Amino acid sequence: MEAKDDMIRGGQFIVTETKAEDVFTPEDFSDEQKMMRDSVKEFVDREIWPKKEEFEKKNYDLTEEIMRKAGELGFLGVAVPEEYDGLGMDFVSTMLVCDYISGATGSIATAFGAHTGIGTLPITLYGTEEQKKKYIPKLATGEWFGAYCLTEPDAGSDANSGKTKAVLTEDGKHYKISGQKMWISNAGFCDLFIVFARIEDDKNITGFIVEKDLDNGISLGEEEKKLGIHSSSTRQVFFSDTKVPVENILGERNGGFKIAMNALNVGRIKLAAACLDAQRRVIDSAVKYANDRVQFNTPIAKFGAIRSKLAEMATAVYTDEAASYRAAKNIEDRIHLRKESGNSPQEAELKGVEEFAIECSILKVAVSEDAQDCTDEGIQIYGGMGFSADTPMESAWRDARISRIYEGTNEINRMLSVGMLMKKAMKGHIDYMGPAQAVADELTGIPSFDTPDYSELFSEEKAMLQKLKKVFLMVSGSAAQKFGAELEDHQQLLLASSDILIEIYMAESALLRAEKNAKKEGEEAQKVQIAMAKLRLYQAVEKISQKAKEGIISFAEGDEQKMMLMGLKRFTKYDNYPNVVELRNIIADKVTEDNTYNF
Incomplete structure (x- = not known):
């Protein structure tokens, strides 16, 4: 679908009839996109899937090692412009890489998403030219890793209520940041934090780029004990008069809430992508087991109860693929249109994704819940073996659970989708x-x-x-x-x-x-x-x-x-x-x- 002035707007699907020829589907991937998909799949099958059991042993070093290899192959820089050592690929291609690199284990899915999304994207979209030149090439290549410090003990869904403070030093050259952040993915091995803090009594929080220097008032809590994503480093981060140069403000003062919300829009559709190959791999394991497992002299794949499950699991991921790539192409087309209208690449991407924020919330909810259901049925098909940690279903089920909480809980996203639609109507x-x-x-x-x-x-x-x-x-x-x-x-x-x-x-x-x-x-x-x-x-x-x-x-x-x-x-x-x-x-x-x- 070519970019044009009358292209569909976000949320408009509810009042218009969309034609089949106007949607993008996974069958429409270009040869280049198919090559990228196959490269990522080959990497995952070689480097991640065979080590699945190791990821359940809280091997954070393995996660860091895999991430560095992904950086060397360019996978961490797919969304980064070429002038900052990235691949500068289109939005659909960035979805594709996120999709296929995330399927083997939630630990890598989380590390990848936290680094490429909320750890890198805010600088790409809101950073000054100096900030981008200094930090983005290191993040794009995996020389450095990023983390995102927004959540606090009393500030979760209400992100703007954070109590972390930033105080200007007397010489006006630094801010001293003090506060506590929690559930920080990649905290154990990252080199850079995107930190949100309030300057004086500002109405809104402000974003800062903070290099990780443990001699600069930064300390880490112990690795969290979690239900799933065992090899994803998740720690509390404490700041005590951590000095940050004033030139490391990200965006503008009071603009942190806007940065956080726009980063979440991208994060939501990317999280949907990250749940796709996880479902495919569960189905593959389940159907192979069902074909091999014989009861009453018959493979259980022949029984109607099992066939029903396999059919509905396949239908769910087929639907999720269709919706995710439909929205991704809509976003990509809107980005191209804005660039043609004179917007900067950063502004075009921000507005392109923001235009389809309703669809991003819809996808986050629908696909994360389908992934949870898929893993649950996977366990059921395996029967008693599915409950065993010796089979892939048990860890897949535990890893899937976090997806309904990440990037805003599903309850928050449900209410956001309708609320945003009403606001678009009023405008x-x-x-x-x-x-x-x-x-x-x-x-x-x-x-x-x-x-x-x-x-x-x-x-x-x-x-x-x-x-x-x-x-x-x-x-x-x-x-x-x-x-x-x-x-x-x-x-x-x-x-x-x-x-x-x-x-x-x-x-x-x-x-x-x-x-x-x-x-x-x-x-x-x-x-x-x-x-x-x-x-x-x-x-x-x-x-x-x-x-x-x-x-x-x-x-x-x-x-x-x-x-x-x-x-x-x-x-x-x-x-x-x-x-x-x-x-x-x-x-x-x-x-x-x-x-x-x-x-």
Whole structure:
């Protein structure tokens, strides 16, 4: 899709119909991107996967060693401009590297994400030219490692409430930073911290680049004892009158909260990418075990209960891939458009990602939860062996759990997605109230009794998607009208609305990917992808029906409630229900015959 003035904006999917030819899918990777993917996979299979057991023994030196090797191969600098010794690759390619380098163990996924994302990106995007020249080449090549010091004992989701202080010295040449930071990934072996502190009584925190010098008032706590990511170095960091040159302020004074939030937007979509290959590897292990494990003289992969699990695991990661790379390309196109409009590369990337912050939050929630479910089902397929630390499922399950907390908890991201959509609507960036009012008018009108034409591929599924969007507009529009600015105080209602929004985006992404590929390769060649798209939509309809009902009966009463519940029934009713068992069997046949996830 070429960059153009009328390209889709973030969040706009909920009020428009996206065409299959306008989305980017994993099948659209360029030859260069495929080569990069294969290089990363080869590195992981050689250097990380065979040492999986070692990563469970809290071998922090091994993590540092692997990270240095990744730096030597250029993997740490994929998002860094070439003038700072990076590869300067496009946004989709940076997602691709994050995806495939993160699958073998959560310890490397965390170290990589913390270093390349929140440890390096803030300097790339907000640093002065002098700061970038001094620090970025070292970070891009793995000579140095970065860490990010934002969270404090009393400042987690409320990041701007941090108590760490920065006081200007009498000579005006340094700030003295004092405070405590916790859950700092890479703290044990990093060379540089991005630290957020408050200057005097400023309203907002300020970012600083702080070199790690233990003789400069910096001390580290012991390595944290964690449920998972055992070889990821996680420590508290204490600052006591740590002197930082005034020229090491990152961005502008009072601008730290903005830096933190924009870094999190990028971190959220990259975290989704980091959960993809982890799922593929779990499926591969699970299907191989299911094909080999014989009970009652039959491989357990032949049993319907196991086939159902494998089909749904495959469908989830197929959907997650579709949605993640769809959003990544949207961001990339927006970045290109802004560059063509005269923005600097840094400003273009900041605004490009910010434009799709809603999708970033959606992906963070959906993919991290799919990864958790995938590992849980992986354990179940292995049965008693899955509970053993001698199999890969146990550590995969533990490593997956942190993803629902990183980069803002899933609860925070759920509420953010709806909140950001409402703000975009109020700014006129999305025509939300018009479609919402149209749905309200439709509820009081006479429904059409025309027989739809469902002769084309996905015609009924597309019609269903449009009806599901009406459900979101009905529930969120009525809630916004009733509560106004106080809507954010009704968190459970926001969570229900967010789940509807998430289900629509994910199901639509799967549908568009399958449709695009079927148009290129033919329906018969893509029958498994078609089955996954139909299964994912069915799952979305069921969940949306539940969440919308929960929302409606929580704030609507009397005739209004009856009318909305009738509308919900109309908007979630198939004319021809899919045979869900048949769909699962089509998918399971492919996965078990290939003995791998192969899409």
